[in-house]
Amino acid sequence: MPEGDTLHRTALRLRPLLAGRLVRALDLPRRGERVTSVIGKRVESVEARGKNLLISFDDGLVLHTHMKMNGVWRGYGPGERVPGVSGNVVVVLEVDGAIAMCWSAPIVRLIRASDVDRDPHLAGLGPDPIATSFDPDEAMRRLRALDHAPLGVALMDQRAIAGIGNVWKSELLFEHRLDPFAPVARFGDDELRALLATAERRMRGGFARGTRPQRVYGRQGEPCPRCAHAITMERQGDMRRSTYWCARCQPPRVEAPA
Numbered sequence: 001m002p003e004g005d006t007l008h009r010t011a012l013r014l015r016p017l018l019a020g021r022l023v024r025a026l027d028l029p030r031r032g033e034r035v036t037s038v039i040g041k042r043v044e045s046v047e048a049r050g051k052n053l054l055i056s057f058d059d060g061l062v063l064h065t066h067m068k069m070n071g072v073w074r075g076y077g078p079g080e081r082v083p084g085v086s087g088n089v090v091v092v093l094e095v096d097g098a099i100a101m102c103w104s105a106p107i108v109r110l111i112r113a114s115d116v117d118r119d120p121h122l123a124g125l126g127p128d129p130i131a132t133s134f135d136p137d138e139a140m141r142r143l144r145a146l147d148h149a150p151l152g153v154a155l156m157d158q159r160a161i162a163g164i165g166n167v168w169k170s171e172l173l174f175e176h177r178l179d180p181f182a183p184v185a186r187f188g189d190d191e192l193r194a195l196l197a198t199a200e201r202r203m204r205g206g207f208a209r210g211t212r213p214q215r216v217y218g219r220q221g222e223p224c225p226r227c228a229h230a231i232t233m234e235r236q237g238d239m240r241r242s243t244y245w246c247a248r249c250q251p252p253r254v255e256a257p258a
C-alpha cells in the first residue's frame with residue numbers, strides 16, 4: 001500500500017530519469033487526453049509530498065498524482081522493456097531517454113505551479129516526517145487540533161501529518177502501546193512527541209531501506225510478537241480504514257494522563 005515512504009522512493013527513482021529532460025509526450029490514457037502544451041518543455045523537478053507526487057515542468061505546469069490505495073509509478077530508462085498501455089494506466093510521460101508510467105492513481109491533474117500553495121489537495125498538508133523540512137512542533141500542534149478524533153484516525157489525517165497510511169499507523173501505535181480508539185485528548189504531550197519522533201525515525205528508515213516493520217499490520221488472528229495475544233483488525237473512522245492492534249499491549253485509554 002503506498003504511504004509516504006513509497007512516494008519518496010518513487011521520487012528518488014524517477015528524478016534521475018526525468019529531471020532536466022525534454023518532454024516528448026504526456027498522455028493521460030484514461031481520459032483519452034494528450035497534453036501537447038508540455039511537449040518540448042523540460043521536467044524541472046520530481047517531488048513527493050505525503051502520498052502525492054508532483055512532477056513540475058518549466059512552463060509552470062505541475063502534474064499532480066495521488067496514489068490513494070493502489071496507485072503506482074514506474075520509470076524505464078534506455079534498454080528497459082516498457083509495458084503496454086493497459087486499462088489501468090493513467091499517465092504515460094515520455095522524455096528524452098526515459099518513460100515514466102503511472103497506474104491506478106485516482107487523482108491525476110495538471111495544475112499551475114503558482115496555484116500549488118493554495119490548492120485544496122496540497123495546501124493543507126501537514127508536515128511530512130520524511131521531508132528534511134519536517135517540523136515536529138507543527139505536527140504536534142495539528143494533532144492537538146484534532147483532540148476529539150481517535151488517535152488512529154488523527155494520525156492518518158493528512159492535514160496533521162502527511163504520508164501516514166494504515167500500515168504506519170498500525171505499526172507506530174503498536175510500538176508505543178497506544179490505544180488507536182481513544183481520542184487524541186487522552187494522550188499527553190510527551191507521548192505524542194515520542195510517537196512523532198518514532199514516526200520520523202522509522203519512516204525515514206523505511207524510505208532508505210524500502211521495507212517497513214510489519215509486526216501487526218495484516219496479521220489479524222496471529223499472535224502478538226510481544227505478548228502472544230491474538231492481533232485484532234477493526235475498521236476506523238468515516239473512511240473505514242483498517243487498524244491492526246493488540247488489545248493486551250494497547251489497552252483502552254479511558255482517561256487523560258494526570
Ligand SMILES: [Zn+2]
Nearest residue numbers: 224227246249
Ligand atoms: Zn500484545
